[in-house]
Structures are given as structure tokens and as C-alpha cells.
Amino acid sequence: MNLIAQLPVLPIVVPIIAAPITLLLPPGRAPHLWASLFSWLTFAACIALFMQVSANGPISYELGDWAPPIGIEYYVDLANALVLLLVSGIAAVVFPFAYRSVQLEIDERQTPLFYGALLICMTGLLGVTITGDAFNVFVFLEISSLSGYALIAMGARRDRRALTAAFNYLVMGTIGATFFVIGIGLLYQATGTLNMADLAQRLIGQDNRMISAGFAFILVGMGLKLAMFPLHLWLPNAYTYAPSAVTAFMAATATKVAVYVIIRFIFSVFNFDFAFIGAAFTYVLLPLGLAGMFVASLVALFQEDVKRMLAYSSVAQIGYMLLGLSFATVEGLTATLVHVFNHALMKGALFMAVACVVLRAGSHSIHAFAGLSKRMPVTTWAFIISGLSLIGVPLTVGFISKWYLLQAAFEAGHWYAGFLIVASSLIALAYVGRVAEVMLLREPAEEGKYAMPKEEAPLSMLIPMWVLVAANIYFGVRTDLTGGIATRAAEALMAMAGGAP
Amino acid sequence: MDHLILRVTTKLMFAPIILFGFYVQFHGDFGPGGGFQAGVIFAVAFILHAFCFGLEETKKVLPQKALTVLMVIGFLFYAGTGVVTMLLGANFLAYDALVPNSTHHAGQHYGIILVEWGVGVAVAATMLTIFYHFTGREPDIDQEDW
Secondary structure (H helix, E strand, C coil), X not given: CCCCCCHHHHHHHHHHHHHHXXXXXCCCHHHHHHHHHHHHHXXXXXXXXXXXXXXXXXXXXXXXXXXXXXXXXEEECHHHHHHHHHHHHHHHHHHHHHHHHHHHHCCHHHHHHHHHHHHHHHHHHHHHHHECEHHHHHXXXXXXXXXXXXXXXXXXXXXXXXXXXXXXXXXXXXXXXXHHHHHHHHHHHHHCCCEHHHHHHHHCCCCCHHHHHHHHHHHHHHHHHCCCCCCCCHHHHHHHHCCHHHHHHHHHHHHHXXXXXXXXXXXXXXXXXXXXXXXXXXXXXXXXXXXXXXXXXXXXXXXXXXXXXXXXXXXXHHHHHHHHHHCCCHHHHHHHHHHHHHHHHHHHHHHHHHHHHHHHHCCCEHHHHCCHHHHCHHHHHHHHHHHHHHHCCCCCHHHHHHHHHHHHHHHCCCHHHHHHHHHHHHHHHHHHHHHHHHHHHCCCCCCCCCCCCCCCCCHHHHHHHHHHHHHHHHHHHCHHHHHHHHHHHHHHHHHHHCCCC | CCCHHHHHHHXXXXXXXXXXXXXXXXXXXXXXXXXXXXXXXXXHHHHHHHHHHCHHHHHHHCCHHHHHHHHHHHHHHHHHHHHHHHHCCCCCCCHHHHCCXXXXXXXXXXXXXXXXXXXXXXXXXXXXXXXXXXXXXXXXXXXXXX
16 A cells, blocks of 8 residues: 555545444443544644645545546645644644543433534544535535434533534534525536536536526525624524533634535636636625624623534634635734634634533533633633633734734735724623633622532643643744745635736 | 244244345345335244233343344434445435446446345334333233332
8 A cells, every 4th residue: 555645645545434433332431532543643644645635745546446527536735734733733632632521411422423523523534525526515515414414413411502503403414405405516517527626617608597596595504604694693503502521622623624614615616707706705704704704703702502502603713814815815824824823723612611610610601611710721811812812812823813813904905804804802801801700800609509529620621731731832923934835825816716916 | 832833833934024025125126115115024924923822931042132123223224324325425325426427327236235135124123122011011000100
């Protein structure tokens, strides 16, 4: 076996083979160790793939030796290598982290199913990212979504509302996937091909109703999956009632992958010669991005539940990503890619901190956070540092995101957007500050529902959490890593779409 | 004994249904048919048995534990074929590597038969698992328990 030649398929094959075997393991420790091991192997494969792409340029892999456009092609360039690295990296941190949290929140007999579903969900997300075939995107999207619904529903052991949340997500997500596949169908009808590169070739010069309807279906379908305001209604409940580890994993990866799909379709399948792309930027992504930034942030401000607050904050952060995208410049696209990466780091860390609190206090209400600095100082500071990153304080990744975004806004001539970015960051300051105030200044509850022992979360949770917190700072200082790669990826995408450099 | 005619008919039908399943299964690589349809037909035989003899009787033949194992085996047959072709130095699921130097792509035949077999086993086991869970479900949750 030639490992280098087979590298592009390994991030899919390794976890998909591991996932069913998880079902046969005895409940308890074994499924967790098995899943963690394979999340690391997948991460290693993704790192190797990233190095290769970064050094030698895009890689194409023909599944079953059927040459594209007939066969399924895996196509890896810098943009999706970065997302692959992100998804597998978050998985490699969250899987080991999950053990204690899952022990508390999920019936032990279900642990093989749980870790199996988690591995399948990761495979689906990696598959969406890696494939160069439009229909294959849909298949992997459904693989990740279906396992995602099951994972969210497993929160029902603690709170039955997880069932309605999962069902809501199932309905909305299925509508999204259906719209997406209708869009693909229209494009297939127009061109007779499903391979993305081939689609791009054959779409040239075909500007008609069918193509624009196809694009509209794809945009709305993906908008549902990525929780674009006002299609985000499934997200707050799903993230609030899902098991803590699932929230940490999905918040950091699922919506990001959907953002990547939109980017891939706009830049690699369609291009700027289509008038509707420009219209989508100006009349859909820009206003909805801005609206999401404010409305969702304001809603987050008034939440009594920290997990729900962070979920609304996620919707707001997706607004930033869409905003950067809507500028239609290399700078804007760079800002979006950087924020996709950085937001995963900060939301992952924040939701992991919440998981630690749930483990000790048994609740994610803001009252459970009262006086947390006296009971769980290590967790408190992890929350505060990643919270600062969410706001965009210098020396954290959040600052880098905002910096790129502001630069892009001013260069694109949308100076008002620049001010709105700063203004919505101030709202983030308010809602993170509110939790920080409760954690640092309030006295902990001595008795009653929220009383808890003075005990830090276990090391198996603290270490992965602090790895992500450290990444928040590391990538906030070493800006050349994410920024440089994102710029190169954005330039390549822009060149494909034929936009102004 | 209740429903004697139904039960005797089911006993008569059971083997032909399975046989028909095999027919569809092995037809998959050169005609209409294949693992998915065959898997459903396999499952139908057992579902018919459960209808006429009760779920508990069917579970004596095929307990849920066995179904889980079958699901995994079926899936691994499929993915494993891909891994074998990778180990033989070709791409994932490139069946030609199974029989190198064949003049008429014999590897494609072997490969698709293995993969279809995996699909058939996995689909049959999954169908039955879904059926077991729907029919063996506990009564609805009371409003009080929410």
C-alpha cells in the first residue's frame, strides 16, 4: 500500500471502519478509548494531508479508479485542507474530553452507540469537506446530520426537551438537505454532471432561470444547515439540550463545514460572471449577516441559560462569517476562513468549560455559575480567556478574526459595516461580561439547587479544554499560520471564480 | 392453536422468500437486483415470522445481539473490500486490483459481489433492528413523566 497516494481517502476510511466496530465493544471505558484513538489517527492523517497540499498544491483522488467527472473525486486544496484539519483537530480534543461528561449524561449501556455515532458524525463532516463531487456532498451531509440528530436526542436522559429539539433539527435539517439536493438536481439537469470542477466548466455561459433557481435552492438549503439568520431557529434548542460533549463538538464543526460548502459552491462551482452571485452577496448574505450579528447577540444578552446564550452567540458569529464572504474580495474571504477556524477554537473551549460546570453543578443555568471562581478556578479562567477571545481582545484569536474582518470591510468600502462589527463586539462584551461577573464576584450558593462541592473538574477534562484555550492564544499570537494559509486559500478560490484579485 | 392456516402458510413461505432473497442478491452484479433489495427481502421473511408467531419467537432465532453483529459485519464487508484493494496497492474500492492481469475485468465482478453481500447483510440486519424496536417498544410515556 502506498500510504502517500492513499492519503486523501484516509480521513474517511479510518473513522468509518472504526465506527461500526465501536458497537461491538463492551459499554463503558472501551468505546471511549477506541473512538479517541481513531480520532487521533484521523487527525494525524489530516495533518499529513494538509502538509502535502500546502507543499505540493491541490490533490485529486479517484475513488474506485473511476476517473472524474464520471467517478467520485476527492479534491483537496488549501481551503478544505484547513477545514479538514479543523474538524479532525476539534474531534481529537473533544473525544478524549468526553468521557466523564458522557458518563454523567448518558446511560452506560448506550456508550457504544454514542461513540459510534460521534465517529460517524465526524466522518460525515470530513466527507462533506473533502469531496469534489456535488452529490457526494449531499450524501456525507446526511451521514453527519442523521448521526447528529441521534446524538442530540441522547440528551433526553437529562432533559426530555432534547427530543423535541432533535426532532425540530431533524425537520429543519431535512428541509435544508432536500433544498440542497433539489439545487443539485437542477444543476445536473442543466449540465449533466455532478463533479464540481466539471460543473464549473459546463456552467460557463449558461445564465438562465434554472441555474439561478438551482443556486437559490443550494443557498437556502445550506443556509438552514449553517443556521443563517433567520433560518437558525433549530440551533439554540439543539445546542442547549444536547449532551455537553456533543454541543462542544457540533458547535465547533457542523456549522463551519456548511459555511465551507457555501464558499465552495460560490467560488468553485459558480463564478462572478453570474449576476445572481453578486446579488446574493449584496441582498442576501450582507443584510442577513449584519442582522444575525445584532439580533442574535441581543437575544444572547437576555438568556438565563449559559449554553443557550453561547448558542445564540454562535448564530451571531455565523453572521460575521457571512459578512466577510459578502464583500466578495480576497480580504473578505480570508476573514471568513480565519473566522471559521478561530470561532471553532473559541466556541469549542467555551462549551467545554460549560461541560465541566455541568459535571460538578449539574446545570448550565447562569445561577450554577455563581461564585464559580472560588469553586472551579481553572475552569473559570478557561471560560474567561475563551470569552475574551469571543469578544476579540488582542492576543487572542478573536482579535485576529475581527482585525481581518475590519480590514476587509474598509477595503471593500463598507465602512459602516466596520462600525457595526465593533458595535456587535460590544454586545458580546456585555454577555460574556455578565457571566464573568457572576463567576468572579457573586458568592457561591451554599445550599439549594445550585450548591456544589468545591471541586475542580477532573484532569481528563481540564487538559483537553486547556489545549483549546492555549490554541486560542497561540493562534492569536502566531497570526501568520492561520492568516497566511487562509490568504493563500482565498487567493486560489478567488482565481477559480475569476474575481478581482 | 390460533391462526393455524396463517402459521402453516408462513412456514411454507419462509424458505422460498429467503431463496428469492438470494436470487435477487446474486443477480445484483449483472442485472436488476442487488444487496439493498435482497436485504429487505431477507428481513421480510423474518418480519412475516414475527407477525404470525410473535416477536419473542423470532427473537429466539435472531436475537438483537446477533443483528448488531451482522450489521457491523455487513458494513465491514463493504469497507473491508475497499481496504483490501488499498492494501493491494490500488485506490479505495478499485476492484480491478483483486484480480490483476485479468482480460475482462474479473476483479470488478468479485469486488461488486463482495460489496453487495455486505450491503445485503447490513440492510437485512438494520431493517430487522428497526422492526424490533418499533414492535417491541414500551408503551408511550405518560404526560407526567416528561
